[in-house]
Amino acid sequence: MISLQNLTVGYGEKAVLSDINQTLQAGQMVCLLGANGAGKSTILRTLAGFLPPLSGKVLVDGRDLNSLSVSERSKAVSVVLTERVEVPYMKVADLVGMGRSPYTGFFGTLTKEDKAIVGEAIEMVGIGNLAERTIDTLSDGERQKAFLAKALAQQTPIILLDEPTAFLDFHAKVSTLRLMLKLAHETDKTIFLSTHDVEMAIQLSDELWIVQDGNISTGTTASLTESGILERFLQDEGISFDEKELTLRIR
Amino acid sequence: MKDKYKLKLLTLLMVLLSIANVLWGSLDIPVGDVWQILCGNEVEGHPAWSIIVLQGRVPQMLTALLTGTALGTCGLLLQTAFRNPLAGPSILGIDSGANLGVAIVLLLLGGTASIGNLALGGHLLVVVAAMVGALAIMALLMILSRLLRSQVMLLITGVIISYVTGSIIQLLNYSATEQGVHSFVIWGMGNFASVGIERLPVFCALSCLGLLLALLLIKPLDALLLGDRYAENLGIRIGRVRQMLLLVTGLLTATTTAFCGPISFIGLAVPHLARLALGTSYHRTLMPATMLIGANLALACNLLSTLPRDGSIIPISVITPLIGAPVVLHVILKQKNN
Numbered sequence: 001m002i003s004l005q006n007l008t009v010g011y012g013e014k015a016v017l018s019d020i021n022q023t024l025q026a027g028q029m030v031c032l033l034g035a036n037g038a039g040k041s042t043i044l045r046t047l048a049g050f051l052p053p054l055s056g057k058v059l060v061d062g063r064d065l066n067s068l069s070v071s072e073r074s075k076a077v078s079v080v081l082t083e084r085v086e087v088p089y090m091k092v093a094d095l096v097g098m099g100r101s102p103y104t105g106f107f108g109t110l111t112k113e114d115k116a117i118v119g120e121a122i123e124m125v126g127i128g129n130l131a132e133r134t135i136d137t138l139s140d141g142e143r144q145k146a147f148l149a150k151a152l153a154q155q156t157p158i159i160l161l162d163e164p165t166a167f168l169d170f171h172a173k174v175s176t177l178r179l180m181l182k183l184a185h186e187t188d189k190t191i192f193l194s195t196h197d198v199e200m201a202i203q204l205s206d207e208l209w210i211v212q213d214g215n216i217s218t219g220t221t222a223s224l225t226e227s228g229i230l231e232r233f234l235q236d237e238g239i240s241f242d243e244k245e246l247t248l249r250i251r
Numbered sequence: 252m253k254d255k256y257k258l259k260l261l262t263l264l265m266v267l268l269s270i271a272n273v274l275w276g277s278l279d280i281p282v283g284d285v286w287q288i289l290c291g292n293e294v295e296g297h298p299a300w301s302i303i304v305l306q307g308r309v310p311q312m313l314t315a316l317l318t319g320t321a322l323g324t325c326g327l328l329l330q331t332a333f334r335n336p337l338a339g340p341s342i343l344g345i346d347s348g349a350n351l352g353v354a355i356v357l358l359l360l361g362g363t364a365s366i367g368n369l370a371l372g373g374h375l376l377v378v379v380a381a382m383v384g385a386l387a388i389m390a391l392l393m394i395l396s397r398l399l400r401s402q403v404m405l406l407i408t409g410v411i412i413s414y415v416t417g418s419i420i421q422l423l424n425y426s427a428t429e430q431g432v433h434s435f436v437i438w439g440m441g442n443f444a445s446v447g448i449e450r451l452p453v454f455c456a457l458s459c460l461g462l463l464l465a466l467l468l469i470k471p472l473d474a475l476l477l478g479d480r481y482a483e484n485l486g487i488r489i490g491r492v493r494q495m496l497l498l499v500t501g502l503l504t505a506t507t508t509a510f511c512g513p514i515s516f517i518g519l520a521v522p523h524l525a526r527l528a529l530g531t532s533y534h535r536t537l538m539p540a541t542m543l544i545g546a547n548l549a550l551a552c553n554l555l556s557t558l559p560r561d562g563s564i565i566p567i568s569v570i571t572p573l574i575g576a577p578v579v580l581h582v583i584l585k586q587k588n589n
Binding site: 048049050070071073074075077078079081083085087088089090094095098099101102104106107108109154 | 336469470473474476477478480481483484485486487488526530531532533535
C-alpha cells in the first residue's frame with residue numbers, strides 16, 4: 001500500500017499539485033487521468049523517487065520513500081517509462097533479466113533462481129514464445145509486455161507505468177490494460193498507470209485518479225459518476241458522456 | 252559456453268600477435284636469434300640486437316597491447332554512457348583535450364625537449380596535463396549531454412571541440428621553438444615505441460588501473476543501456492557511476508594519448524567489432540571481448556607499421572583510420588536501415 005500524506009509535488013519552487021492525501025491499495029489497477037500538463041507525470045515521477053516531494057511524504061508499506069536508499073527503493077517501486085529503449089542484440093529474456101539487478105551480485109550475473117523468476121515473469125505476461133527474440137524485432141504491444149515483465153521480475157509491491165498504452169493499436173491497448181488488471185488481482189501488487197485512453201480506463205480499472213484544475217479526485221468509476229466528477233472531466237461542448245454505458249460520444 | 256570459446260580464441264590470437272610483434276620488426280633479425288635473446292643469450296657479433304629486442308620490441312609490444320585495450324574500453328564506456336553508437340574518445344574531442352594539455356607542456360614549457368628524451372618527471376607532467384585536458388572535455392560533454400537531446404548534436408559538439416583545441420594548438424605553435432613544434436608533430440603521428448623501457452612501468456600502472464576500474468563498472472553499465480531513469484530505478488547510483496565514468500575514460504584517454512600520441516578510430520571501432528563478434532550488448536562479456544579485440548587490433552597495426560622493410564615505420568595514426576573507418580561506415584549504414 002502507498003499512502004501520500006500532505007504531498008506537494010512539483011519542480012524546484014513551483015508546485016504543480018498541492019497537499020495530496022490519498023492511498024493506493026494493493027491488488028488494484030489504478031488509472032491516473034488528466035489533460036496534458038495537469039501533473040500526471042509529476043505525480044508518477046515523485047512516486048518513483050525520481051523527483052523529491054516539495055513537502056509531505058510518500059509512504060510505501062509504512063516506509064518513507066525519500067528516506068530509502070537507491071537500492072532499497074529499487075526493491076519497492078518498479079517503473080515502465082515512455083522513452084523508447086534501443087539496445088542492439090538485447091533479447092526479451094535479457095531485458096527481463098535486468099529487472100533482477102537490485103538482487104544480483106557485483107557483476108550482475110543471474111543465478112538459477114533469478115532465471116526462474118525471469119522465466120515466470122515472461123510467462124505471466126504471455127510472451128513465452130518471444131523470450132529469445134531481440135527487442136528491436138517486437139511490435140509496440142509486445143515490447144510493452146516485455147517491459148511489464150521486467151517490472152514483474154523486479155518483484156516490487158508497486159509498479160508505475162507512464163502512459164503504457166500510448167503508441168499501441170486499439171487491440172494492443174485493450175489487451176495490455178486487461179493484462180495489467182489481471183496481474184494486479186493475481187499478484188496483489190499495486191499497478192498505477194497514467195493514460196489518455198479514458199474510455200478503456202473507466203471501463204476496466206479498479207479505481208480512477210482524476211487530476212483536474214489542480215485537484216485530485218479518486219474513486220471507482222461508479223462513485224465518480226455518481227458525484228458528477230467524471231462527467232465534469234469528460235464532457236465538453238464536443239463530447240457527451242453516457243453514464244450507463246460508460247462510453248463517450250462525439251456530439 | 253559459446254562466448255567463453257570466442258573469448259579464449261581472442262586470447263590465443265592476442266598471444267600469437269604478441270609473439271609476432273617481438274619476432275618481426277623494421278630490422279630483420281632471424282627468428283632463432285630473437286629466441287636466443289629472449290632466453291637471455293647474446294647473439295655473437297650483434298650486441299645491438301639484444302637492445303633492439305629487449306628494450307625496443309618487447310616494450311613496444313606491451314605498449315600496443317595496453318593502448319589497444321585501453322582505447323577500446325574507453326570507446327565502450329563512452330558509447331554506453333552517452334547511449335551513442337558513434338561515441339569514442341577521438342570523435343567526442345576528449346583526446347583533443349588531452350592533445351591540448353600535451354601541447355601546452357611540449358610547446359610552451361618543454362620546447363627544447365622531445366618527448367622521447369624527456370626525463371620521467373617531465374613526462375609525468377605531460378601525463379598530468381593530458382589528464383587535465385581530457386577530464387575537462389569529458390566534464391563539459393557530460394554537462395552538455397544533459398542539455399542536448401540529440402545524439403548527433405553531441406557528436407557535432409565533439410567535432411567543434413576538436414577544431415577549437417586545434418586552433419589553440421596552432422596558436423601555441425607561434426610562440427614555441429622550432430624544436431618544440433618538431434617534437435609535437437612527431438608525437439602527433441602516434442607511436443607505440445615512444446614509451447620505451449624506462450617509462451613502461453608508469454604506463455602499465457596507469458593503464459591497468461584504468462582498466463581495473465572499468466571492470467568495476469560492468470553492472471552499472473548494463474543498467475545504463477536502458478537509460479538513466481531505468482538504471483536508477485534498478486538501484487544504480489547514477490551520480491556516482493557518472494563520476495567514475497568520467498574518471499576512468501579521462502584516465503585511459505589521457506594515458507594513451509600522453510604516451511603514444513593521438514590514435515584515432517580504435518576506440519570507436521573496437522566495441523562494434525566486439526558486438527558483432529559476440530552478438531551481445533552485455534558488458535559482462537562485451538567488455539572482455541572489447542579489451543581483447545582492442546589489444547589484437549593495436550598489435551596488428553603495430554606489425555603493419557613495420558611493413559616498409561627499410562628501417563622506417565608507418566605512423567600509427569595513418570593506419571588506424573584505414574581500419575576503423577569501414578567499421579564506422581558499417582555502423583552508420585546499419586542505423587539508417589533501422
